[in-house]
Amino acid sequence: MSHTPSGLSRRQFLKGLSVAGAASLLPLRLLMPYTAQASTAFSAKDFQTFRNACPRNCYDTCSIKTYVKDGVVQFIEGAQESTFTAGGLCVKGYAYPRRVYSPDRIKYPMVQDGRRTGNWRRVSWDEAMDRIAKKILEIKEKDGSLLGMGLTKYSGNFGITNYGVEGMMSSLGYTTRFVGTPCWPAGIDAQNYDLGDMWCNDPEDMVKARYVIIWGANPAWCSVHSMKYVMEAKRRGAKVVVIDPVFTQTAAKADVFWQPETSSDGALALGMARHILDKGLVDLDFVNNAALGYEEFAAYLRENVTVEWASKVSGIPADQIREVAEEFATADPATIWIGYGMQRHTNGGASVRAIDALVAMTGNVGKEGGGARYGHLRTWGFNYHALIQKQPEGSVGFVGGGGPKGEFDFSKGEAASYTDRTFNINKTAQGILDAKDPVLRMLWVSCKNPFAQDFDRPKLEKAFDSLEMVVTVDQFFNETVANSDIVLPVTTLFEEWTVNVSYWHYWLGINEQAITPMYETKSNIEIASLLSKKMNALAPGSCTFPQDIDTKDWLEKEFNQGIYDYFGIKHWTDLKNGPVKAKLASTASWHDRKFATPSGKYEFRSDICQKNGHEALPKYKEGRKPYDEFRLLTPHTKFGLHSQFINLDWMHEYNKEPYLYMHPDDASEKGIADLDMVRVFNKVGEQRVKVKLTRNVARKSLLIYEAWFGRGNSFNVQNLVDDESADMGAYKTGAPGVAIHDQFANVERV
Ligand SMILES: Nc1nc2c(c(=O)[nH]1)N[C@H]1C(S)=C(S)[C@@H](COP(=O)(O)OP(=O)(O)OC[C@H]3O[C@@H](n4cnc5c(=O)[nH]c(N)nc54)[C@H](O)[C@@H]3O)O[C@H]1N2
Ligand SMILES: Nc1nc2c(c(=O)[nH]1)N[C@H]1C(S)=C(S)[C@@H](COP(=O)(O)OP(=O)(O)OC[C@H]3O[C@@H](n4cnc5c(=O)[nH]c(N)nc54)[C@H](O)[C@@H]3O)O[C@H]1N2
Ligand SMILES: [Mo]
Secondary structure: OOOOOOOHHHHHHHHHHHHHHOOOOOOOOHHHHHHHHHHHOOOHHOOEEEEEEEOOOOOOOOOOEEEEEEEEEEEEEEEEOOOOOOOOOOOOOOOOOOOHHHOEEEEOOEEOOOOOOOOOOEOOHHHHHHHHHHHHHHHHHHHOOOOEEEEEEEOEEEEHHHHHHHHHHHHOOOOOEOOOOOOOOHHHHHHHHOOOOOOOHHHHHHHOOOOEEEEEOOOHHHOHHHHHHHHHHHHHHOOEEEEOOOOOOOHHHHEEEOOOOOHHHHHHHHHHHHHHHHOOOOOOOHHHHOOEEHHHHHHHHHHOOOHHHHHHOOOOOHHHHHHHHHHHHHHHHHHHHHHHHOOOOOOOOHHHHHHHHHHHHHHOOOOOOOOOOOOOOOOOOOOOOOOOOOOOOOOEEEEEOOOOOOOEEEHHOOOOOOEEEEEEHHHHHHHHOOOOOOOOOOOEEOOOOOOHHHOOHHHHHHHOOOOOOOEEEEEOOOHHOOOOOOOEOOHHHHHHOOOEEEEOEEEEEEEEEOOOOOOOOOOOHHHHHHHHHHHHHOOOOOOOHHHHHHHHHHOOOOOOOOHHHOOOOOOOOHHHHHOEEEOOOOOOOOOOOOOOOOOEEEOOOOHHHOOOOOOEEEEEEEOOOOOEEEEEEOOOOOOOEEEEEOOOOHHOOOOOOEEEEOHHHHHHHHOOOOOOEEEEEOOOOOOEEEEEEEOHHHHEEEOOOOOOEEOEEEOOHHHOOOOEOOOOOHHOOOOOOOOOOOOOEEEEEE
């Protein structure tokens, strides 16, 4: 049997490339006849088809239809049944067949003799598990607990059954967990203070908006499928405004592009709010009947905010602020898409609250086609069977206090309750270095690539060096694997059963196993069951994780009547006919104006926010003080999803190396020419990279996309990004966010 997909999947990938990021120009359906055109011999009957779901951390969470022949994935396409995926995938998605069959894949369990030596040798699963289990037992013996063992996991695979990784840790005992998220926590807290929850409208209802502001998001790259709704709204007469310090591909589609000072969004939103107040364009019904604290907010605006001040802080001319504010307030409905990029700042949560306030005071919260759109978890009502595992009898845990902010002091209780020990995921390196009583001895890394995605890479290397054992579960030999002792090969989406939903749209799709797992790969939960078998063989009762599992049974265990009712299906097997959408009473979140806040109203004044150490009102908060000549931005890239996809040879043909993008006037002052090699440096470290000159970035800004190239390229933006916290995030996610875009650096020619 050949493990090579037909030329079809590659041709389809090339077609995907030409529309990547330009979904708004080409109807996605144009992709569809292609498979038929590609070969006159094509007949769907020649293939077995399967349902898959892209499990990457992405708004779009695409529903996939997979065509298999001779046990090999031949090609894939976006599911037609989902109006969101609408038959098309992004360029990364079309590259999936190459990911599965990449010669670079990790094929077997391997042990490295000396970290970063590259001296890997293949071992059996039995030997790998034996080494790991013995280390776990040794830690327990030495420390009297398993708190010296840590887990860091994030968003490599969002399939629900993959929460079995956390389940595996619980089944061993109380351990150390890295909690929180680098992605969106400041905004989550902000929306929780204002609305009581993060809950966005159905993105498909954006077509009804008469005015769309995309504020610090780049959907042309990061949510390709959402662009068709933005463009349809525009076709129906809506005005589209993009606010971003970078002239992005999304900005290129807008009617109005504002390029404000980075981190000045709060001032801009409040300046608009002040003008709306002055013009008498406030929705009095909403602020009087559905909101709390509006009068105090209005007083704050009158006393502390002017349009001229907002203009000075943001760099956007005052007359433009007035014009857009008036247009926004008079359009009905009007909506703001609040991006995750704009809240990765030391004032990110405060900025999101100011934008929420703007949407609320104009009466656009709770309206179809309106809303302060950020994200939602309404479709995530699974059983979390894989996650919820019980600690073995007699497990010893953390008693020094617990809860997201250490507010529970269990040591003082009558019967001390044990918990896991929690460290901030956004300060992984510092967490490892600071760990005491016990120190962190061992780290399990899964669905996460800390060396590519966590902050302050030089410090991270030091931290990893202090660990006695690092086990990484992954698909490719990345930098985290290089800093590990043992690597375990994991399946891709086509090789396991699971289920996926989105944090943006309202579709549900299953992920069927379409092919036999390649080589010796195993799913995350099968790995957990193997470990359990070994643990129990060496020390009976030491692990509660079931020892024999079938990923299909575990998929089934995630469903319940609530999920079935929400999506209007009888049984999960109905999903074999295609993805289904939630039966929504309205496409508008908060349509009944019953907010989840303590007052039940929209809270311009949030006492919880104040109690948690912030302002009660959505007041302006200044950004981080610059510590170098240039602002450094490291946002998300088109051809990759974080550290995934770019390393594939197919991608390499189009995206061979990283670049630093900078303004030509800054470059000429520094004697730098296009394509020169430069050194970017700051207090964290340095990175050498080639320059591309462009007026798409502002003066005094450096732009480098985060990416892992692999293929011998040592480029890593985390050599320049520190772990400074964002203002919010601890309330709902257990740790504050991280100020990824509040970074500064210098640059010189080498
Ligand atoms: N400088 C900078 N840093 C950033 C960001 C930025 O904008 N700039 N963005 C931040 C954001 S928003 C996010 S969400 C994070 C993302 O951070 P991560 O979640 O770490 O990112 P990924 O690269 O998507 O995935 C991590 C790893 O999971 C592996 N993986 C894939 N599938 C599986 C599986 O089924 N099992 C296992 N065990 N592993 C699997 C992948 O191969 C990959 O190595 O990065 C953050 N870091
Ligand atoms: N192709 C692709 N798609 C992806 C991803 C990917 O890596 N690649 N990642 C996925 C993930 S995990 C996420 S979180 C999502 C969302 O991804 P986002 O976090 O929204 O993506 P970014 O491009 O990092 O940030 C969006 C925009 O915010 C801008 N920005 C930064 N600072 C500021 C500021 O102070 N003010 C304003 N107004 N704008 C600012 C950046 O210039 C950027 O254009 O995308 C998902 N989709
Ligand atoms: Mo993210």
